[in-house]
Amino acid sequence: xxxxxxxxxxxxxxxxxxxxxxxxxxxxxxxxxxxxxxxxxxxxxxxxxxxxxxxxxxxxxxxxxxxxxxxxxxxxxxxxxxxxxxxxxxxxxxxxxxxxxxxxxxxxxxxxxxxxxxxxxxxxxxxxxxxxxxxxxxxxxxxxxxxxxxxxxxxxxxx
Amino acid sequence: xxxxxxxxxxxxxxxxxxxxxxxxxxxxxxxxxxxxxxxxxxxxxxxxxxxxxxxxxxxxxxxxxxxxxxxxxxxxxxxxxxxxxxxxxxxxxx
Numbered sequence: 001x002x003x004x005x006x007x008x009x010x011x012x013x014x015x016x017x018x019x020x021x022x023x024x025x026x027x028x029x030x031x032x033x034x035x036x037x038x039x040x041x042x043x044x045x046x047x048x049x050x051x052x053x054x055x056x057x058x059x060x061x062x063x064x065x066x067x068x069x070x071x072x073x074x075x076x077x078x079x080x081x082x083x084x085x086x087x088x089x090x091x092x093x094x095x096x097x098x099x100x101x102x103x104x105x106x107x108x109x110x111x112x113x114x115x116x117x118x119x120x121x122x123x124x125x126x127x128x129x130x131x132x133x134x135x136x137x138x139x140x141x142x143x144x145x146x147x148x149x150x151x152x153x154x155x156x157x158x159x
Numbered sequence: 160x161x162x163x164x165x166x167x168x169x170x171x172x173x174x175x176x177x178x179x180x181x182x183x184x185x186x187x188x189x190x191x192x193x194x195x196x197x198x199x200x201x202x203x204x205x206x207x208x209x210x211x212x213x214x215x216x217x218x219x220x221x222x223x224x225x226x227x228x229x230x231x232x233x234x235x236x237x238x239x240x241x242x243x244x245x246x247x248x249x250x251x252x253x
Contacts, residue, residue: 117177
């Protein structure tokens, strides 16, 4: 499945005014839960996991976080997105003691890994592309962000 | 030549480790290198470590169980990716 099939405008919030990473988790979880993608247990599971294994990624220009948790909390796979008015602090996946100021969050609801290999590969390609992230951050609407992702040339060959 | 076994682990064992395992598989294919890949959570490494030749993780690894270990977060961020992938392949060629 192509990555664009995992996005849904109901799961996107732009220019979100967050003070902490918990604000982002709460708002994205609410969207995932209300739209039937995750179980009620997902929120606590994501927060707990983030503390032990943080998901902040220090990139070239914009930093990204990819919070996610065990498949047992997920009903159907999806990617929820938040772009932020001001960056919030996440911890670095490489080093839980190091802060990363994150501009955009892709909260992933994954159920089983193998059917989602292609989606994960494309998500990683996407976060490595500064100009693509810049376009996403510059948009105000969920529809526009989905269009950007649909139209970008991510390599969709399965290996 | 005996097949080397590499453990690829991340926090949940399903997200970043999936991407890293695919990249290692692809790189080994290019080198005509046959390896066994075990994908798991960091907390599950202990159960597999005994038979492993190499441990690759995207998170900090507190205990490498006396095995060679390589951090592969650069395969996720793309920063320094080629070098780390080469280091992994070279280790599996030994």
